[in-house]
Amino acid sequence: MNNPTTMTFFERFEADILCGKKTITIRDASEQYYVPGTTVEVSTFEDGRVFCQLEILAVEPIAFEELSTFHAAQENMTLPELKTVITDIYPGIHELFVITYQLCEPSVVTE
Numbered sequence: 001m002n003n004p005t006t007m008t009f010f011e012r013f014e015a016d017i018l019c020g021k022k023t024i025t026i027r028d029a030s031e032q033y034y035v036p037g038t039t040v041e042v043s044t045f046e047d048g049r050v051f052c053q054l055e056i057l058a059v060e061p062i063a064f065e066e067l068s069t070f071h072a073a074q075e076n077m078t079l080p081e082l083k084t085v086i087t088d089i090y091p092g093i094h095e096l097f098v099i100t101y102q103l104c105e106p107s108v109v110t111e
């Protein structure tokens with residue numbers, strides 16, 4: 001899918017994204033088509049509630065075995081926690097993509 005404009009996150013990661021502690025997400029090949037420089041609308045996976053916009057900064061392939069404490073810190077996790085999360089979401093997967101993003105400030109609506 002070219003130039004996707006939406007992304008979902010599990011609700012349990014919302015607070016870390018909004019306070020800037022989580023600055024990457026690691027996804028499977030189906031989500032490799034985000035385009036750096038574009039802005040995506042972000043909603044919860046569970047109920048589709050929109051909670052922010054993110055600017056995509058980079059999309060880079062990575063093997064599961066290459067995940068490091070650096071990636072874990074960017075996810076606000078330890079490396080064992082990150083590997084468990086990914087294994088639970090994507091059992092048996094090796095080819096992954098690191099999507100780096102930054103939080104967009106909410107736009108102010110004026111009259």
Ligand SMILES: CC(=O)Nc1ccn([C@H]2C[C@H](O)[C@@H](CO)O2)c(=O)n1
Pocket residue numbers: 008009010013024025026027045075085086089
């Ligand atoms: C539908 C779906 O896969 N949604 C996902 C996938 C991953 N995440 C989070 C969990 C971890 O913080 C990283 C690494 O996969 O991305 C998610 O919130 N929602």
